[in-house]
Amino acid sequence: MKQYLDLCRRIVDTGTWVENERTGIRCLTVINADLEYNVAANEFPLITTRKSFFKAAIAELLGYLRGYDSAAQFRDIGCNTWNANANENQAWLNNPNRRGEDDMGRVYGVQGRSWQKPDGTHLDQLKKVVDNLSRGVDDRGEIITFYNPGEFELGCLRPCMHTHTFSLLGDTLHLTSYQRSCDVPLGLNFNQIQVFTLLALVAQITGHKPGMAYHKIVNAHIYENQLELMRDVQLKREPFPSPQLHINPKIKSLEDLETWVSTDDFEISGYQHHEAIRYPFAV
Ligand SMILES: Nc1nc(=O)c2c([nH]1)NC[C@@H]1CN(c3ccc(C(=O)N[C@@H](CCC(=O)O)C(=O)O)cc3)CN21
Numbered sequence: 001m002k003q004y005l006d007l008c009r010r011i012v013d014t015g016t017w018v019e020n021e022r023t024g025i026r027c028l029t030v031i032n033a034d035l036e037y038n039v040a041a042n043e044f045p046l047i048t049t050r051k052s053f054f055k056a057a058i059a060e061l062l063g064y065l066r067g068y069d070s071a072a073q074f075r076d077i078g079c080n081t082w083n084a085n086a087n088e089n090q091a092w093l094n095n096p097n098r099r100g101e102d103d104m105g106r107v108y109g110v111q112g113r114s115w116q117k118p119d120g121t122h123l124d125q126l127k128k129v130v131d132n133l134s135r136g137v138d139d140r141g142e143i144i145t146f147y148n149p150g151e152f153e154l155g156c157l158r159p160c161m162h163t164h165t166f167s168l169l170g171d172t173l174h175l176t177s178y179q180r181s182c183d184v185p186l187g188l189n190f191n192q193i194q195v196f197t198l199l200a201l202v203a204q205i206t207g208h209k210p211g212m213a214y215h216k217i218v219n220a221h222i223y224e225n226q227l228e229l230m231r232d233v234q235l236k237r238e239p240f241p242s243p244q245l246h247i248n249p250k251i252k253s254l255e256d257l258e259t260w261v262s263t264d265d266f267e268i269s270g271y272q273h274h275e276a277i278r279y280p281f282a283v
């Protein structure tokens, strides 16, 4: 939690104002932030200086792992975060590749599970990584990347958290996740949960101990219409200790994640938090 608050404080104190053409809202911005989560010690990086709706973040992660491409699929499993980008983003509404209501196009999980090869066949990046790790193999390229510049025009948004690299040292699995653009009040609240949970889940289904998750962010920003709430409300609060995450031990395979797993299989304990803050969202 301290590292999150330090990043917020750093943006407020030292950030530079940058115009943003896509949203029309300028952002107070810093470049480069390195966050670390101790998954081995189960220090779940849930924001405590406001109430965090962690199940929606885990649902979003499940949707990515399943290769979802529609905001309706995300809604069905308890996540509303893609409604606006699928249905209210003017550039995407004007894009002839959009296939109607709720379509997100070839974003995130579609690339992760079904990367199109030049011969027209598809590559399942996640399955390759899970299969190798399950056999105890780390080929130094256990990488899942959602970043496919050749298909940007086929999706509603370029992926923000775009690449995840797994590393196996003995029987301990580590994760390094890369993010190009980060809405610190809203997006990072979800992204911290997702990086942590991704490592915990992949360690569980491949039979390893979870170690450290390293979260590397390039452009970290606060939108102008969020600044006052962050500076004058959230940053004035004292954080509580980290809660713990409990994942249903019956989850044992990628197939389990694809079929029956839901947000009911994730619980937390020890979550003390301040009251909710509703930050504005820039489409
Ligand atoms: N401007 C912007 N910021 C983002 O963080 C973001 C995007 N766009 N577009 C794509 C996804 C969607 N994401 C989102 C979208 C909404 C919330 C959000 O409204 N969170 C609320 C709680 C939502 C709930 O109750 O489930 C929050 O208070 O954290 C979070 C992440 C992250 N990404």
Ligand SMILES: O=c1ccn([C@H]2C[C@H](O)[C@@H](COP(=O)(O)O)O2)c(=O)[nH]1
Pocket: 022, 157, 158, 160, 161, 181, 182, 183, 184, 186, 187, 188, 191
């Ligand atoms: O997982 C996510 C997804 C998105 N965001 C934020 C970062 C930016 O504020 C917007 C995306 O805008 P771009 O113009 O494509 O950079 O969404 C996030 O923080 N986390």
